[in-house]
Every structure is written in C-alpha cells, then in structure tokens.
Amino acid sequence: xxxxxxxxxxAAELRAVFEGxxxxxxxxxxxxxxxxxxxxxGEDIRARAYVTSDALRGEQMLRPDFTVPVVQMHMExxxxxxxxxxxxxxxxxxxxxxxxxxxxxxxxxxVFDRDNPAKADAEVYATIHGAIAHLxxxxxxxxxxxxxxxxxxLETTERRKRALARHIWRPRRFRALLDRFSGRTPAPATRLxxxxxxxxxxxxxxxxxxxxxREISDRIEALREDAAVTPIAATQVDLIDAILNxxxxxxxxxxxxxxxxxxxxxxxEAVVRLQERMEALAALGVDVDNLEFEGSYGRxxxxxxxxxxxxxxxxxxxxxxxVATGGRYDALTRVLGEGDExxxxxxxxxxxxxxxxEGAA
Numbered sequence: 337x338x339x340x341x342x343x344x345x346x347a348a349e350l351r352a353v354f355e356g357x358x359x360x361x362x363x364x365x366x367x368x369x370x371x372x373x374x375x376x377x378g379e380d381i382r383a384r385a386y387v388t389s390d391a392l393r394g395e396q397m398l399r400p401d402f403t404v405p406v407v408q409m410h411m412e413x414x415x416x417x418x419x420x421x422x423x424x425x426x427x428x429x430x431x432x433x434x435x436x437x438x439x440x441x442x443x444x445x446x447v448f449d450r451d452n453p454a455k456a457d458a459e460v461y462a463t464i465h466g467a468i469a470h471l472x473x474x475x476x477x478x479x480x481x482x483x484x485x486x487x488x489x490l491e492t493t494e495r496r497k498r499a500l501a502r503h504i505w506r507p508r509r510f511r512a513l514l515d516r517f518s519g520r521t522p523a524p525a526t527r528l529x530x531x532x533x534x535x536x537x538x539x540x541x542x543x544x545x546x547x548x549x550r551e552i553s554d555r556i557e558a559l560r561e562d563a564a565v566t567p568i569a570a571t572q573v574d575l576i577d578a579i580l581n582x583x584x585x586x587x588x589x590x591x592x593x594x595x596x597x598x599x600x601x602x603x604x605e606a607v608v609r610l611q612e613r614m615e616a617l618a619a620l621g622v623d624v625d626n627l628e629f630e631g632s633y634g635r636x637x638x639x640x641x642x643x644x645x646x647x648x649x650x651x652x653x654x655x656x657x658x659v660a661t662g663g664r665y666d667a668l669t670r671v672l673g674e675g676d677e678x679x680x681x682x683x684x685x686x687x688x689x690x691x692x693x694e695g696a697a
Contacts, residue, residue: 343688343691354467367398368400369396371395406444407673417447427439450678454612457613462617473648482593487576579596634647662681664679
C-alpha cells in the first residue's frame with residue numbers, strides 16, 4: 337500500500353486541479369448521522385458502513401462517501417450555480433475480500449447547475465478524465481435514467497413500477513420481480529397458500545414484532561390485489577432486456593436506443609438527453625466514437641445515481657476497483673432538499689490507486 341504521505345500529496349494535487357476548474361474547497365464531518373443514510377439506503381447500508389452510537393446524537397456512521405453531506409450542505413445554504421471539491425477519508429466495511437481497503441482517500445468534484453445538465457455532465461467527466469489521463473485506464477459510461485424511464489413506462493400498476501424502480505440497483509432482485517410480474521416465474525408457494533385462505537390470520541398466534549394487525553392485514557390485501565394484476569407483456573420485458581444488453585461505443589449505442597424507443601416511447605426523452613450529453617462531451621474534446629456505453633452500467637453502485645454514470649478502470653490490474661467513478665444524482669437533491677431541488681453531477685478519484693498505478697508504470 338503506498339505511503340499515506342504520498343497519497344495525501346497526490347490528493348492535494350488532484351484537489352488543486354478541481355480548484356483550477358472553479359471548484360470551491362469544502363470540508364465535511366467524518367461522523368455522519370446514521371438516520372439520514374438509513375432513510376436513503378435502508379438497512380443495507382449497515383453492511384458496508386461502520387456504525388457507532390453517541391449518547392447525545394444517537395447512531396452515527398463513519399463517512400461512507402462525501403456526496404450525501406455535500407448535498408446537505410449545498411441544499412441548506414449553497415449558492416447557484418456551485419462547484420465544490422474536497423479530499424478526505426471514507427470508510428467501507430469489507431466482509432468478503434480482506435485485501436480491499438476499509439479506509440481510503442477520495443478527492444471529489446461536484447457541480448450544481450440547472451442551466452445545462454448535459455454540459456455539466458460533460459464538464460465533470462472531462463475534468464476527472466483530464467486529471468488521470470496519464471494513467472492506462474478504460475472508460476465506461478451508462479445512463480440509469482434510461483432504465484428508470486423504461487420502468488416508469490411499463491403498462492402495469494404503480495405499485496409494481498415503484499417496486500421495480502426501488503430495486504434497479506439490486507440486479508438480482510430486479511430480475512426476480514420482473515420475471516414474477518410478467519408471469520415468467522410463479523409467486524412463492526407459501527404466498528399463494530396464504531392468499532388462498534379466507535382469513536390467513538385465523539390460525540395465527542399472538543402478534544410479535546413491530547407490525548400490528550392493521551399493517552399485516554393491509555399487506556395481505558395488497559398482495560391479493562397484486563396477484564390479480566394482468567402480467568406485464570412479454571414484449572415489454574424484452575424491451576427492458578434490450579436496454580440492459582446494449583453494449584456499444586456511444587454513437588452505436590445511441591442508435592440502438594433510438595430503435596428501442598420506437599417501441600418504448602417512454603425512454604425517448606432520456607435518449608435525447610443521451611444525445612445532448614454526447615454532443616457536449618465531443619465539444620470538450622472527448623473521443624465519443626470510442627467511448628464505451630453499457631445499458632446496465634452503474635446498477636451495483638450507490639443508489640443515489642439516477643442519470644449519467646461513468647467509471648475509469650485499470651485494464652492491466654483487473655484486481656483493482658475503479659480509479660474514478662461518478663454520475664448524476666438529481667433525485668438526491670430533492671430528497672435532502674425537502675422539496676427543493678437542483679440538477680447535480682459529480683465524481684471522485686481515489687489517490688491511493690492513482691499512486692499505485694503510477695508506481696507500476
């Protein structure tokens with residue numbers, strides 16, 4: 337592992353790059369209120385964050401990323417437009433691979449600007465790419481917004497669409513739901529047996545846990561209503577799969593998505609945004625003709641990304657994670673802004689990996 341002093345020096349240099357691009361340097365607390373993160377990500381966040389308790393402040397988490405506290409800060413008293421940069425440690429629990437760091441440095445660049453989202457996307461991508469252009473890395477891009485638009489456009493109930501949208505970032509769960517909602521796989525037998533009973537609670541014992549009888553009854557009624565819903569058409573499922581299977585250079589991916597949009601008009605606006613982003617990237621000198629686009633890219637990242645997503649990977653070291661990642665998170669500003677919102681996009685670089693790859697060059 338590179339010496340921390342060298343990593344911190346590289347972090348300072350990277351932050352200076354972002355300051356040169358007009359970003360204001362900021363700091364955020366290492367300890368973050370757990371309540372906010374749990375509200376955003378659910379209990380899943382506990383599996384990848386360090387949780388502690390404070391007698392006065394309640395549950396706290398060691399900062400798992402910078403984006404949430406930066407958005408909170410901006411929504412409380414940030415000017416518009418705004419550009420921020422920061423450098424510091426984040427903390428992630430590692431329960432599978434002991435060789436992956438549980439504490440590492442991040443340097444970030446965030447843009448809050450409602451005038452031209454496509455231009456802001458291109459600015460963040462090009463600035464981060466420029467900062468690590470000396471490294472042998474492969475770029476990957478995607479757009480969660482296209483998949484979200486496709487789910488929103490499905491001809492099914494709002495409850496089913498909300499369930500699918502909630503699990504876009506959990507590919508296995510998303511696939512299981514899509515297959516069940518389309519009738520490709522049956523509902524679990526235990527659920528079918530439960531719903532077949534006139535009064536499923538008649539033979540139940542005492543209520544134990546946090547859910548009361550009213551909540552349980554409402555849930556059973558919701559399941560009964562869902563069981564009576566017409567399955568999602570196979571043609572619509574095939575179109576979702578077609579979007580997820582797109583893997584081309586950006587111009588060819590755009591053409592493929594335009595073809596899909598003919599049969600799924602719900603994604604048309606998102607595809608137009610993709611074209612505008614491609615044009616903005618080209619205007620900044622990015623070689624879009626050779627830029628990879630994957631329809632499923634970004635679905636295992638943090639859940640706040642809801643549009644453009646990107647990452648840079650060291651092909652010569654497939655054992656290492658991405659050197660830099662980023663994307664658009666407009667919906668997060670709406671959640672943390674309590675009704676206020678502003679288009680926002682950002683990304684982070686890991687200085688430790690930069691130093692490691694520079695040493696191997």
